[in-house]
Amino acid sequence: MKKNLLLLFLLVLIPKVHAQDYFPNNETVQNRNQNFTAFTNATIYVTPNQIIKKGTLLIQNGKVISVGTTIAIPKNTIVVNLEGKTIYPSFIDLYTSFGIEKPKSSGPMSRGQLYDTKRAGYYWNENIRSEINAYENFKYDNAKAEEFLKAGFGVVGTHVQDGIARGTGTLVALNNFDGSKRLLSNKITNHFAFTRSALTAQAYPSSLMGMMALVRQMYYDMDWYKKGNSETKDQSLEALIANQNLVQLFTTDDKLNSLRASKIAKEFGLTYLMKGSGNEFERIDEIKNTNSKFIIPINFPEAYDVSDPIQANQMELKDFRFWNQAPSNLKVLADNGVVFALTTDNLKKMDSFKTNLLKAIQYGFDSTKALEALTTIPASILGKSKEIGSLTAGSQANFIITSGDYFDKKTVLHENWVQGSRYVVNDMSTRDIRGNYDLVINNETYKWKISGDVASPKSDITSVDNKKLNSKITIANQWLTTVIKPADSLKTNFTRLSTYLGNTSNLAGKAIVKDGKEVNWSATKTSDFKAEADTKKEEKINPLQPVTYPNVAFGNQEKLTAQTLLFINATIWTNEKEGILENTDVLIKDGKIAAVGKNLSDPTATVIDAKGKHLTSGIIDEHSHIAISKGVNEGGHNSSAEVTIQDVVNSEDPNIYRDLAGGVTISQLLHGSANPIGGRSAIVKWKWGRSPEEMLYKNQPKFIKFALGENVKQSNWANVNPTRFPQTRMGVEQVFTDYFQRAKEYDLAWKTYNTTKKGKAPRVDLELQTIAEIINKERFISCHSYVQSEILMMMNVAEKFNFRVNTFTHILEGYKVADKMKEHGVGASTFSDWWAYKFEVNDAIPFNGPIMHNKGIIVAYNSDDAEMSRRLNQEAAKAVKYGNISEEEAWKFVTLNPAKLLHLDDKVGSIKVGKDADVVLWNTNPLSIYAKAEKTIIEGVVYFDIQRDEEQRKAIAKERNVLIGQLLEEKNKGMITQEPKKAERTEYHCDSLEY
Template sequence: MRKAQCFLLSCTLLIGFVVHAQTSFPVNGVADERSGYYVFTNATIVKDAATTLSSATMVIKDGVIKAIGKDIAIPKDAVTIDCKGRYIYPSFIDIYTDYGMPVPQPGTGGFNFFGPTQFNSATKGAYGWNQAIKSEVDAYRSFAKDEAKANSLRELGFGTVLTHIKDGIARGTGALVTLANDNENFSIIKEKASANYSFNKGTSTQSYPGSMMGMIALLRQTYLDAQWYKQKPPGEGLNLSLQAWLDNQSLPQIFDAGDKWNDLRADRIGDEFGVQYIIKGGGNEYQRIKEVKATNATYIISLNFPQAMDVEDPNDARFVSVSDMKHWELAPTNPAALEKAGIPFCLTTSDLRDMKQFTANLKLAFQYGLSEQEALNALTKTPATALGVYSQVGSLDAGKLANFIITSGPVFNEKTQIIQNWIRGKKYGVKDDIYDEMRGKYKLVLNTVNGPVNYTLDFKSPSSASLIGKDTVTSKFYFDGRQVRINVAPERRLDNNLRLSGMVNGTQWSGTGEDSSGNRFTWTASYSGALAEKVDSARKRPSGALGKVTYPFLPFGWEEGQAPRQETILVKNATVWTNEKDGVLQNTDVLIRNGKIAAVGKNLQANDARIIDGTGKHVTPGIIDEHSHIAASSINEGGQSVTSEVRIADNLNPDDINIYRQLSGGVTTSHILHGSANTIGGQTQLIKLRWGANDEDLKFKGSAPFIKFALGENVKRSPANAGQQNRFPDTRMGVEEVLTDAFTRAKDYERSWKEYESARNKKGMTAPRKDLELDALVEILNNKRFITCHSYVQSEITSAMRVADKMGYKVNTFTHILEGYKVADKMKAHGANASTFSDWWAYKMEVQDAIPYNAAIMSRVGLNVAINSDDAEMARRLNQEAAKIVKYGGVSEEEALKMVTLNPAKMLHVEDKVGSLKVGKDGDIVVWTDNPLSIYARPDYTIVDGTIYFDRLKDEQMQKLVDAERSRLVKKMIGEKRSGAPVQQAIPSYEIMHSCSEHMHSHGLLVIDASEAGD
């Protein structure tokens, strides 16, 4: 009877639908305004991840849950649906989609080093100055239902989505909509449900921003501008973008970060302005779970796990990095890592190559440790709570929308199917429940001339059934909901080959048949019981051991609990290059305690120290690279001539193998510079090479702030074809005018703030607009920020100093300075330092006059001279670059070593901390195998703050471990392919090697780098 009842009711459901109170939409025909009033009985109702009711009842009416519980009175006028054996769950929620949104058309503009630049916004109207800020855009105004996409989402169990237009850095508001096949008026639950942001300028054709740090600066400036706009400053007029920005601040703030480091960057912007973002992650949060947790954010996580690559060909495999292969292996652990860390998160279908992957990848996440309870939370309560709509959706409670799914069993079980998805009380079939109700065992009787013949028919689905007699035979089975045909395959005998045809009436089937001899007969089939269901066994865990998360997530990184730690270190009996008045000391000891140099002398003792035998070895201060471009995700913000608001510190990248490589060459401190694409570039960042540290801990705390300026061909973009370059300046004369104009504006800006501060209590006094660009220039004028200036030609060097003298600031350092030998006396009078190459020249016109004696000549004139790299590879041998100055110019060995240690420390204003071996300075030292200026010298140990970050013996061991890990991962990927799983073509792993010495390097040189070797 149960089967018949449920079958009849499923037919009855076809006439019910939800009625909405509405304005009078025209009806072409007879209006049908019946109410959607249903009672679901005998169901296992999962109200939320923590509450399950057995044999429970739920009443819905007009798209809303009216009652739910164990002892609910059944209304007489409601349609009753017996859900015995069924489960009811809240429909899922996806809060990161573009469902029903127009597809943004890609832009063709942006920063073009060699071509024309678009400076102003192309958006028409009273909007802001930057077209990547689209805070005025409202998704609900563009929303149009998409039944095909809605159906795909409904089949996965989703009933509600947050949708927005995925275009721009500030993307305006998102709308919360249901996936019901209603018109748009009834689909939208909340028209403004979120404010959305990203680190992607989208379709903007404007040149600025053209880098990660530029996007961060634009966001920071827009927050400040919006706060200023609150005052309704009379000079601003109407700015719809800023007004919308302000209006949107009360909404949940969603930031598409898309990477673990971007997660932290976004969170810091939020912290600065008192905003807690909901962060859409990149799927690699497991690699920095401690830092991710510290953001206190709710995350939106995609299940877009990477596919294995086809690495059977060794020539393909060698170009795929260990890190990429390791991420393929560990990406499915990301949801479980978030759960284990107690980080709230939502799951999204976003980024999937195919929507159908969602269920399969969710099951994979279960295998890697995600609990079913947390998965259900991530699909229901957590997204609803994050958006502040838990009173409407996210669980099954009276008063909430009737958004729920009916399943054949526990929703995440392997064999469970979603039968129906109800949205606002309207039923959407997923797996047709007519068939599902009829599944089971049937007693089949053939009424032949020789008497009845009995069989058992196992009905599994409309296309699958088995006939059981003496043998079990899988039949060709056809069922269209009313008529049934059963053909026993002729190649498999079951007494006779049979063909049956008939009609279905609930659980009673009947018809006629014929055997292989042409004998006709009648037949009947009646329901006799349920199929034996295979109970889900414990979820399979991944076979074989998984690789470990390392810090950084690269070869030679350290595992959790194995981080190098600060030690008391005593180097005994070495040749010590102090860079102090003591000079080079033979058979001398160096003691480091608490990260500082505690003593330099003979016969030092420390019972608690790690002893390093320095016999035959040399100890020097750590090498300092004054001009570097490693460990940053972007280097140039070149869309404008003045970008002093951008900061390298905002986009440091600790996952740069060059940190480790340079440690292997004795480098302990690097000055990370903005590039040379514009006259006034961005703020620089001094870092210590603390391998494995996060981006914040890389920073050299307490160091003086610097900024990058540039002169010459890079700034005026000489390679641009005539008539195609439209960014001022075009000439070296123009560079001088850019500097003069920028500092004139900075002085006016500073004056306006001083006037405001002195009269701020005056009635009607409006605060000036805070300008991040001019703030940095005011710091220069006040000697609180220092300039390092890209330069080559003597005329532009003297011109830059004339402007500085006129405007009242000083150029701290001229970097490159290949014609410095021509103007060394003028530089000395100005008070500038010189940071140069040893013997790089002839790579473009303005370096044709460079000579290898440049550094020695400038030094003899009395300048403080450093040798820098401007190149990730050269930095590994800066000791050898310094040695060239001994050959070219006769500089002493001690003075040559100072050019890569103490001298850059002085020009960076950190000589009180690093650069020499003096008691009280930081414990940054290198233990060399030979004279540090010898081409045969190699660091045995590179120590930063008393922590050994490079140990050559350990490096040799790790080389073997890296090779073994690569071999393991290649075999695992090959096994994935041979198992029949889909694989993708091997993709080479790329690394951008930043430099500013040449035009082609102003954005960075792309190189394939799969080796990730240490030395």
């Protein structure tokens, strides 16, 4: 009896891949087999658009010999009749880490990191690992390959997913039986990403803008090295040069990062294949304009369990909305002509792939386009169309056999052939045993109903007294196994039936009952299986919420456009010699201030009666840190002049809308104060709903952030063992002197080379290039500062190198050295009344701004804070309170004066004919604590309207209610849900650091 049990156990566990119905799938046999194999009478998708009915596919030695309806079948051909079945090319996934061990982290990055690499002969930054080749680190993973094979994939691209420049990827055929043919191409792709390497302890780069700057510097270095200018060998750069002709694949994982990568590509004349994220539909116009091809994941978010209203209220609308809209992404991309392949990347389980794909099709994605994205498009992207992705003559014999249309939910994938090797997923020779039976086990009688699918039938067994027994059927390699557990039995009281499925309609075999005894069983068929009429309605899809610009709360249904507007009877704060004008009109046309005066008219204008209201120029925040993605500081080095905030503007930050509601139209987004020489700034107009590039002020003056004090010398960084220079205030001065001297020499070297064209070209150094612009008076410094000694030091260093500091920001001891500042010619952007929040501001006083103003210094009040930035009108009023400054002059502290500091006062900062129509309509005196911005207008576009805001609040509440209803319905249907997550938003300040 023990022998019988062992035999039964072995038979049940025989792998499906060894099923033998037309020849054994044994590697040795396969290698000897030189015969043809013909698959006849099938529906064959040669390509997604070339379909053959009742066709024949002829293969030999892992290749397609021919395909068609009139194929001459050679002698000794193995013929497989696939009548009623369908053949598709096996799928291709270009983006995996298949067979690659995940790099182990070097541990958390601390603030005490060294600058330099310890790797000799490689690039100076260890996040550039372009010399890595995936095929050298590759180890075939049979178990993981089976997951892909069961999902229909035959070929995958794989690479080491680590670092910024990640090296080359390889192309692998998922041939589980012949390892000699698996590697289709050792080097097929060259990979990049905005992600630090887990293998390095180097502190730089720690921010997204630092990563972008590093990629730029890498390309400049590659070009310089390629021209033979280097005297030392660099294996990383040599690899970059050698791999230039491969497909350049950039992992962006966000729509805005795709735009950022595209920006770099255009700068260097490159073409990137982008690995996207699934949110491309939110910025489809900009995505389309990149002209890039994409690899798109379909890992749609699970529904949120919103049954707890308290938890649900913590969720942001954008997260609910993304859950609702994400399945439409593929349709939107296809409808806009974006070429893309699909990937299984980031799926929790491979089973979700087809489920999500079918969901996308439900939402309008065309099934032919889906098949293209899995076959011909990835093959074409790689330049491998003649080898993979289709079943044309000469291509590899990579195909799947299905029971019907792959995109039908009920279709079964039977086999996946890769390079002519057969992998069985669901044996298509499985007998249809469905029906009703009289079951007898050891002389006890039962009723047995077998239903469900042929390959995975369902079992329903009831006793003579109508008690239901729990049972489950498994069919493998034509062996049927059924496990029965009576409802009232113990966990161990199972009955196990087994039999080999022959050709008879009845079933019989051996059973092991609960006491271990072996008995006979039989099942006599009493009636055939009849499929129940499908009474289920077609599964409803959730109505899609419209995409807004941006696709977050308070986004607009359409991109806003400029209007012709006529404000009449307003109190106008001109900030010009005319002063404050009562009962005056302002005409805005073509984005400009067209006229200021009384009794104006324009038949094309929308007239706004502003009687009792105040019209001002827009507030300008000289020092802000809102709307920045993934790091306000690049603090890994003591100078990061090569980075720029312009690279990382986050156009979807809700603080933009809040600023507009507070009357702010322009902000300078500054790098933080983690290092003496920070990064370049971005001057932006808050065009809510527009792209980051559209928000950037056109042809803006060049600025850079410098910093003094506690932050840069790391006294407040809590370092146990600080290693980065400087650590003292005198060290900060030396950093400035050293860098300016180096930049001066760098600039001279380039000027000499450009004049003489002799010798080797100097290396392009983005950091020194930027600092040289300061010396050449092409870039202005906005310097974070507090104490008088350092303020004087900074001016002395500037004068030593023959330039002037443009702005001291914070400058809380400016009142002590106002005379020296006036002599130097520097402006001040300060706080109205902040003091004592750290040691170096103990001497700050609220009279600081007025004192400097009275000394003839241009003074502005800035926010440096997301909350304060939307109340700068009230900050301006404090100059009246503390300094007895007139209301008109105080208002200039947040309008005209910051415009002057930013060298923009010829275009903005006052209401004057010809200037940009950046204006705000207030319900009362703008310096009042009761003042509200009713309209905030930038270049004639009303980006904030208080009435529209009220309507949007109602619409948001209604939309949340609709989406919560949809989510509750998902849970009620038994769908998988996830716990709501409270949105964690980082609000950056000068000293914020990323790791």
